[in-house]
Amino acid sequence: xxxxxxxxxxxxxxxxxxxxxxxxxxxxxxxxxxxAAVARALAGRAEASSVEAIVTLSLRLPxxxxxxxxGGALAVAGVGFQALTRNPLAEPSVLGxxxxxxxxxxxxxxxxLQAGVVAALGVAVFAFAGxxxxxxxxxxxxxxxxxxxxxxLLLAGVIVGIFFSAAITVIISLVDFxxxxxxxxxxxxxxxxxxxxxxxxxxxxxxxxxxLILTRARELNLxxxxxxxxxxxxxxxxxxxxxxFIAAALLTGTVVAxxxxxxxxxxxxxxxxxxxxxxxxxxxxxxxxxxGGAFLLAADTLxxxxxxxxxxxxxxxxxxxxxxxxxxxxxxxxxxA
Amino acid sequence: MxxxxxxxxxxxxxxxxxxxxxxxxxxxxxxxxxERGEIFGVIGPNSAGKTSLLRLLTRVVRPQRGEIRLDGRxxxxxxxxxxARAIAVVPQxxxxxxxxxxxxLVLMGRYPHAPRRFFEDAADVAAARAAMLATETLPLGALPxxxxxxxxxxxxxxxxxxxxxxxxxVLETAALLRRLNRESGMTILLVxxxxxxAAELCDRLLLLRAGExxxxxxxIDVLEQGLLEDVFGCRVIVDKSASGRPVVQLAYxxx
Numbered sequence: 001x002x003x004x005x006x007x008x009x010x011x012x013x014x015x016x017x018x019x020x021x022x023x024x025x026x027x028x029x030x031x032x033x034x035x036a037a038v039a040r041a042l043a044g045r046a047e048a049s050s051v052e053a054i055v056t057l058s059l060r061l062p063x064x065x066x067x068x069x070x071g072g073a074l075a076v077a078g079v080g081f082q083a084l085t086r087n088p089l090a091e092p093s094v095l096g097x098x099x100x101x102x103x104x105x106x107x108x109x110x111x112x113l114q115a116g117v118v119a120a121l122g123v124a125v126f127a128f129a130g131x132x133x134x135x136x137x138x139x140x141x142x143x144x145x146x147x148x149x150x151x152x153l154l155l156a157g158v159i160v161g162i163f164f165s166a167a168i169t170v171i172i173s174l175v176d177f178x179x180x181x182x183x184x185x186x187x188x189x190x191x192x193x194x195x196x197x198x199x200x201x202x203x204x205x206x207x208x209x210x211x212l213i214l215t216r217a218r219e220l221n222l223x224x225x226x227x228x229x230x231x232x233x234x235x236x237x238x239x240x241x242x243x244x245f246i247a248a249a250l251l252t253g254t255v256v257a258x259x260x261x262x263x264x265x266x267x268x269x270x271x272x273x274x275x276x277x278x279x280x281x282x283x284x285x286x287x288x289x290x291x292g293g294a295f296l297l298a299a300d301t302l303x304x305x306x307x308x309x310x311x312x313x314x315x316x317x318x319x320x321x322x323x324x325x326x327x328x329x330x331x332x333x334x335x336x337a
Numbered sequence: 338m339x340x341x342x343x344x345x346x347x348x349x350x351x352x353x354x355x356x357x358x359x360x361x362x363x364x365x366x367x368x369x370x371x372e373r374g375e376i377f378g379v380i381g382p383n384s385a386g387k388t389s390l391l392r393l394l395t396r397v398v399r400p401q402r403g404e405i406r407l408d409g410r411x412x413x414x415x416x417x418x419x420x421a422r423a424i425a426v427v428p429q430x431x432x433x434x435x436x437x438x439x440x441x442l443v444l445m446g447r448y449p450h451a452p453r454r455f456f457e458d459a460a461d462v463a464a465a466r467a468a469m470l471a472t473e474t475l476p477l478g479a480l481p482x483x484x485x486x487x488x489x490x491x492x493x494x495x496x497x498x499x500x501x502x503x504x505x506x507v508l509e510t511a512a513l514l515r516r517l518n519r520e521s522g523m524t525i526l527l528v529x530x531x532x533x534x535a536a537e538l539c540d541r542l543l544l545l546r547a548g549e550x551x552x553x554x555x556x557i558d559v560l561e562q563g564l565l566e567d568v569f570g571c572r573v574i575v576d577k578s579a580s581g582r583p584v585v586q587l588a589y590x591x592x
Binding site: 221 | 397419426432448452
């Protein structure tokens with residue numbers, strides 16, 4: 001049908017952008033490799049122990065993969081939360097869900113989960129639990145008789161975020177600093193290359209969450225009619241809400257576990273895409289998965305080159321973009337139609 | 338042949354009445370039937386149970402005792418999408434802001450016909466088109482619902498319900514009701530505050546008072562002066578319209 005064709009063409013265009021950004025990201029960086037050296041490493045004609053092979057294949061390539069996965073997962077989580085709350089500002093970091101997940105990760109780290117794929121799974125489980133806890137609290141606080149109040153939801157998210165940030169600070173203060181050496185850096189939201197096994201785990205969890213939301217996209221559209229009207233159309237609204245809620249928390253928790261809390265991707269990407277493909281979640285979810293990846297990849301490439309040889313945290317870049325964006329959406333939305 | 342809709346001794350009360358209305362509301366045991374092809378009106382004062390009746394019928398809430406049957410089959414036995422293929426409700430309004438266009442809204446009515454389908458197919462689009470044609474909303478298709486006037490908005494919501502191709506259409510306003518019934522023979526349930534509108538349009542009326550049936554039958558039998566004064570708690574005059582239907586007016590004391 002018409003929508004399907006539109007989806008395919010937008011996805012194809014986004015895939016081209018993503019591919020171009022991915023290639024560009026492989027060729028730039030503080031190591032100062034020549035394009036020819038990078039190409040040699042990519043073609044497998046460089047020695048495994050050579051600088052170009054290590055930098056390109058073990059540092060840049062996995063980092064590109066992490067950026068694409070994390071960006072896509074965060075953007076889809078944003079679409080999920082926005083459809084559930086019928087609020088375009090709802091997003092993992094704004095709702096405090098990222099902070100809950102971060103608390104889970106810090107907890108997992110002081111329990112000794114550090115390296116290896118099993119530990120990574122453990123950290124992801126803790127992050128998921130933290131995300132679920134934070135999202136549930138926000139949801140319960142904001143649910144008034146008669147539905148979710150828009151402003152209350154955002155305030156509840158901010159409060160829950162502050163609470164979990166404080167809880168993280170308590171843990172950091174109590175624990176031997178050396179055991180948490182990387183935590184401060186991680187808390188700013190950083191993309192670091194991760195081992196292949198962990199990367200596969202990351203990909204599997206992210207794909208699972210995105211698939212769940214994608215397959216519920218049509219029902220999520222109907223939710224815009226209100227829960228009662230949706231159920232009168234045959235949607236099991238309670239089950240739908242529960243599933244999407246869990247999937248969005250899973251995506252948030254997974255990203256936080258593998259990269260740290262990176263804010264605003266789930267706000268910026270779906271909002272820009274709505275201008276392009278409209279509000280239909282069936283178009284929004286798959287395009288957000290690709291566009292989110294492209295956005296975070298671009299932000300990360302900027303982050304590791306703009307102050308080279310030092311590096312900015314990618315969370316700083318997304319926050320610098322996201323904060324003014326949030327204000328803009330808030331202002332245009334609250335204006336009477 | 339069984340009636341299209343049958344309420345059999347339906348007992349229902351909200352678990353937490355305080356959330357709904359100040360006064361505890363309940364159906365102590367409601368029985369009535371809606372026949373195929375008729376226009377059936379439910380009338381009554383506030384908190385008589387009009388909305389609750391509707392929510393029971395669409396299984397948003399479930400009875401504590403008794404049974405509701407659709408075509409002789411208990412409502413409980415039907416999967417949600419099958420129920421939604423049989424009964425369509427035209428809501429009084431959609432939430433605001435509502436982000437979708439009229440065409441997107443109308444296509445939502447096709448969901449119960451293929452809940453597993455990701456995109457609507459050509460048959461869905463054709464059904465939506467027919468519904469928009471019947472409600473004169475076809476030219477509005479590409480517009481966001483939030484840009485329509487009140488009347489256009491109502492017609493778009495009606496089109497969404499018609500796209501469901503239901504056997505029973507539940508309305509709270511009367512736009513296009515007569516024509517739909519005459520042209521398609523569709524059974525219609527009208528839930529209304531407006532006694533005269535209901536009297537003019539409906540074949541039969543059900544007058545509710547605090548969850549109980551005050552009277553059911555033809556408009557001329559239901560809209561009777563003494564009964565109405567008793568149910569609504571005010572003085573009325575019942576007259577006849579040009580078409581021979583009863584017309585109810587408030588009686589003002591001119592002192």
